[in-house]
Amino acid sequence: KIMKKTFKKIAASVMTAATLAVGTVGMTASAYSPTITKSFGSGATATLYADGSYAYATTSRSGKDCTVTVTYHGTSKSGSGYGSATAHNDASGSGSSAYSYHTAGSSHTSISY
Numbered sequence: 001k002i003m004k005k006t007f008k009k010i011a012a013s014v015m016t017a018a019t020l021a022v023g024t025v026g027m028t029a030s031a032y033s034p035t036i037t038k039s040f041g042s043g044a045t046a047t048l049y050a051d052g053s054y055a056y057a058t059t060s061r062s063g064k065d066c067t068v069t070v071t072y073h074g075t076s077k078s079g080s081g082y083g084s085a086t087a088h089n090d091a092s093g094s095g096s097s098a099y100s101y102h103t104a105g106s107s108h109t110s111i112s113y
Helices: 002-022
Strands: 027-029 035-040 044-050 055-072 075-089 098-104 107-112
Touching: 035 107, 044 098, 044 107
Parallel strands: none
Antiparallel strands: 027 035, 035 044, 044 055, 055 075, 055 098, 098 107
16 A cells, blocks of 8 residues: 555656646646657648657647757757658767757747657
8 A cells, every 4th residue: 555655656746846847838748758749830740859869849830841950958850851851960968958959841840858
């Protein structure tokens, strides 16, 4: 019983932290993986994943040029493409905070984790 109560408290605190980290309309985060997804523009989607090993960001919007830049441990990596773009950043350092900037057509957004 003690293990179950402890697990429930930990799960609740993780879920609360995920909710607080998001806190913006149009964004969702999973309590079980460090992923944030945000809708922006007209049919555009931005996603940022970050953990202790790497950060990964995607941008997608059908029929539009897309670019994405993800900054992780002070290093930025970018990607571009038609319809979707990805950027993978495995800069070394401690912690899992990351920032990504997404462009799809004429729409822009950013995500901080």
